[in-house]
Amino acid sequence: LMPKVTVYSKNGCGQCTFVKRMLEGEKILFEERNIDEDPTAREYLVNKSVTSLPYVETSTGISFTGVQIGKIKEIKKSYN
Secondary structure (H helix, E strand, C coil): CCCCEEEEECCCCHHHHHHHHHHHHCCCCCEEEECCCCHHHHHHHHHCCCCCCCEEEECCCCEEECCCHHHHHHHHHCCC
């Protein structure tokens, strides 16, 4: 079973775009939630005290903000 991966992003966020491209490059499927277009996504991050984007969260407990190549590799490993 593949972990569920969610990427929280916003419009005009270069790091968000970079992380999504990296995930795609690793063939990691993800759901994107754009806080500029989805008020419930914004509220969720506020409640978790997340203050920077992108925020990546997985069903296997891996979560991080920004560009963290090691964490992306960790997600990839949990696919195998």
